[in-house]
Each structure stands twice: as C-alpha cells, then as structure tokens.
Amino acid sequence: MAGAGRSGGSVLSQLAYSLGAPEPALRLLVSILLGYPLALIHRYTLFGQLQYQHLFFVVSGLSIGYFNYGWEILHSVTSVLVVYGILRIIGGTLISVICVFIFTMAYLLAGYYMTGTETYDIKWSMPQCVLTLRLIGLAFDLFDGKKLDEELSQEQKKTALSKIPSLLEVAGYTYFPASFLVGPQFPMKRYQDFVAGIYRHGTETLQTKELPDCLVPGLKRGGLGFVYLGLYQIGTSFFPDCYLLGNEFQELPFWKQCLTLGIWGKITLYKYISCWLISEGVCIIAGLTYNGKDSSGKHQWDGCANVKLRVFEGASKFGHYIASFNINTNHWVAQSVNLF
DSSP: GGGGOOOSSSHHHHHHHTTOOOTTHHHHHHHHHHHHHHHHHHIIIITTTTHHHHHHHHHHHHHHHHHHHGGHHHHHHHHHHHHHHHHHHHHTTTHHHHHHHHHHHHHHHHHHHHHOOOOOOOOOOHHHHHHHHHHHHHHHHHHTHHHHHHHHHHHHHHHSSSSSSOOHHHHHHOTTTTTTTOOOOOOOOHHHHHHTTEETTTTTTOSSSSSSSSSHHHHHHHHHHHHHHHHHHHHHSSSSSGGGGSSSHHHHHHHHHHHHHHHHHHHHHEEEEEHHHHHHHHHHHHTOOOOOOTSOOOOOOTTTBBHHHHHTTTSHHHHHHHHHHSHHHHHHHHGGGGGG
C-alpha cells in the first residue's frame, strides 16, 4: 500500500544500494532536504500572506508524506480530523484532553503493533509519533487557555490558546514540512506568530515587514547536520548493528565489549542528531525559531533546537544526555504532564 504512490523508486533503490543504505532511510533524507527549497519558496513568495502559507504547508507536507508512505498518509489525516472534531465539540476542557490523549495514543500503539518487526523500520508510524505529541499538546494548550491567568506558569502563558484554531490552521501546523516527519516539536502559538510575521521571546517581540535575518544561521545548522550524517556513515562501516550479534563480538573480553557497545551507541545516536539538525536548519530558514537576543544583542534562532551538541559531546553522566538529546520532547513532557 505504501509503495502505491512512490515515483522514481528504481532510481532511489539503486542509489540506496550504492550508498549501502536502506531505501526508506534515503527517502526520508531526501524528504528532509526538500524542506530547504520549500523554505526558500515560502520565504521569497509567501511571506506575510497568511492563508496561502497554511495551504502551502498542507500541500507540501502531505506531498512529502505521500512520497514516503503512499496512501498510508491517510492515517495522519484521519487523526487530525478526529482530533479537530473533538476539540471543536468539547475543546478547552479536561475531557477533551483525555479524549485526545486516549485516541491518539491508542491509534499510535495500534500502528506500532501493525507495522512492528524485529528491526527498526521507517514506516508511517514514525511521523504518527510526532503527530501524536503535537495533537496532545494542542489539546493541552486549549485547556490552558480556559484557565485564569494566575493559574498558569510562565511557560503555559506563552503557549495557551484562547480560541480553537481553524481546521486549515491546524492542518498547516500539523504538516509543516520541516517538522512533519521527524520533528522538532513546537506549540501552535509559535506557529501562529510565525505565519503572522511576529517573532516573540518572552516580553520581546520582533515584527518586521522585511525578511528575517535567519538564512545564514539555518544553512550553518543544516551543514552541521551533514557533518554528523557523515560521521554516522563512517562509524557504521566499522561498527554495524550486525557486528554486536556476531561471534566476533561475543568472543571479545568483557571490557572490550563494554567499550565497543559504548562507541556503537554514540554512533547510533548520530543518526537522530543529523536528522534533527538538518530539519532544524529548515525551520530556521523559514523563520520559525526566533529566540530573542544574546548578550551582545544579536538575534538568536535556536528556539526549536532539539540537541545541545556541546553538552552531548562532553557528557560525563546520564543526566547530560537527558539535558542535551531530544530536548524538545523532554520539554513537551515537562510542560504538558505538569497538568497532572
């Protein structure tokens, strides 16, 4: 079913074979890279045009999803429509949060059950995981918007929604092409400000009719992603997954097994870091990631960073990995689960 909508599969298959990479992984990488020309098209043709931006993100996001998963992209469309119906009928209540949580988590778990194998597969359940967190977060933000101001934390005040967005707005937020497949996570409020040409950070607001100065920072971040992608490819040539299951590894002394396992684990994480950095580069170029000014008064564009490289590379305890790896999801959990 997933292959029904894929064009040019033979070319990608041959390229994947020559690179020694699975075709779904190469297809995912190509999809992430498509975000760069899409971000530039948006930057130079649609900046400031509210409704057209939503349509552009929906069409481009769904097209990328179809390129990867064929008609299985309808799983995410179904989730968006059902959740929007729940929010439209009983939005802004604890019941709506519970209903959205149960539905999206049950759908995701069913997807894992139907597609799961003994290996790590890139299937429609992967972006469905990103979508699940995004839709649950949307329900939480609407619930926070119904609370009194004094009941909210400073973080909740930044993301609370006073009214339910339109279906087109929710779809544009859902299928934003730079984050639809692998993240990063960000609240609806950030997306709304972004399409309106408003870049907020705390009490500071940057609003201009000119294009934001974020092109170079985005290209630098994306380039760093390619560095990590190269390190991953080189590392896996020396420490492939199958090596840990072979007799050669089993015959090593215990201390060498531990050392090899540690190196392999670090290399494996580079796979995720490279995808996040390349995706973040697209978000930066689009202008989504404004994060105030640094001590020298220079605008920062790291509001959607999903990894802190200096902390990660210099980690000396497990807490450093928690603080530096997949930080947007960690932040989402800390903020949303705070309800309970």
